[in-house]
Amino acid sequence: MEKREQLYEGKAKKVYATDDPNLVIVSYKDDATALDGLKKGTIAGKGVVNNRMSNFLMQLLEKNGVKTHFVEELSDRETVVKKVSIVPLEVIIRNVSAGHFAQRYGVEEGIVFDEPTIEFSYKNDDLHDPLLNAYHALALKLATREEIEEIKSMAFRVNDVLKAFFKSLNVNLIDFKLEFGRTADGTIILADEISPDTCRFWDASTGEKLDKDRFRRDMGGVEDAYKEMMSRVFGN
Numbered sequence: 001m002e003k004r005e006q007l008y009e010g011k012a013k014k015v016y017a018t019d020d021p022n023l024v025i026v027s028y029k030d031d032a033t034a035l036d037g038l039k040k041g042t043i044a045g046k047g048v049v050n051n052r053m054s055n056f057l058m059q060l061l062e063k064n065g066v067k068t069h070f071v072e073e074l075s076d077r078e079t080v081v082k083k084v085s086i087v088p089l090e091v092i093i094r095n096v097s098a099g100h101f102a103q104r105y106g107v108e109e110g111i112v113f114d115e116p117t118i119e120f121s122y123k124n125d126d127l128h129d130p131l132l133n134a135y136h137a138l139a140l141k142l143a144t145r146e147e148i149e150e151i152k153s154m155a156f157r158v159n160d161v162l163k164a165f166f167k168s169l170n171v172n173l174i175d176f177k178l179e180f181g182r183t184a185d186g187t188i189i190l191a192d193e194i195s196p197d198t199c200r201f202w203d204a205s206t207g208e209k210l211d212k213d214r215f216r217r218d219m220g221g222v223e224d225a226y227k228e229m230m231s232r233v234f235g236n
């Protein structure tokens with residue numbers, strides 16, 4: 001596997017071409033943004049935590065029948081993944097009220113739902129990722145009806161697997177964001193990352209926040225929260 005030119009630089013990751021047209025290398029940075037890019041900073045060691053945790057979780061999901069982009073971890077920050085074209089939807093699953101759900105609907109955080117919810121945002125920085133429903137996604141030709149059905153069922157399956165896994169670490173999985181991609185042959189697979197940047201994790205005993213909300217809300221203890229999640233997942 002040969003690393004070639006940089007294809008893309010995002011807020012938290014860089015993507016490089018390889019000598020295989022179906023594979024790319026993702027490189028995780030310590031850079032963090034929040035509040036629609038208004039807030040910028042660094043979280044020391046975040047790239048390592050997110051790379052390793054995301055790879056671990058993608059492999060757990062594969063074992064549970066969810067197709068993902070994961071191929072091979074190269075180092076603490078770099079991973080080979082399948083090249084996909086990203087479906088421009090942010091898919092958010094919620095088990096407990098928090099964040100924008102609590103704000104939008106005027107409820108407190110921490111209400112446990114009887115059933116998980118799903119919502120989509122249009123992944124478009126210029127428009128600030130507006131919320132949309134499946135009909136809007138179809139009208140905008142962001143995905144086909146079949147793809148949207150597949151994405152929904154995969155997202156709920158991911159929730160079942162991850163919720164049970166984190167519960168075993170005494171962590172409640174409050175909500176998370178997923179992104180999906182199409183491979184060259186049109187298969188929908190789970191892409192992007194699953195990490196404290198993209199999930200809300202609350203300690204099941206104390207309710208302590210162990211995720212990026214500590215950065216978004218200037219709570220302090222950001223690095224320690226990422227380290228804590230790392231050690232719960234990998235033990236030590």
Ligand code: TMP
Nearest residue numbers: 098099100101175176177197198199200
């Ligand atoms: P929200 O409550 O701000 O909508 O966030 C829901 C979940 O999605 C939360 O776990 C954080 C994650 N998320 C991202 O990964 N990227 C984003 O840009 C946003 C807004 C949320």
Ligand code: ASP
Nearest residue numbers: 033034035036037038216
């Ligand atoms: N990823 C950021 C967040 O989680 C969103 C942004 O870039 O503003 O809040």
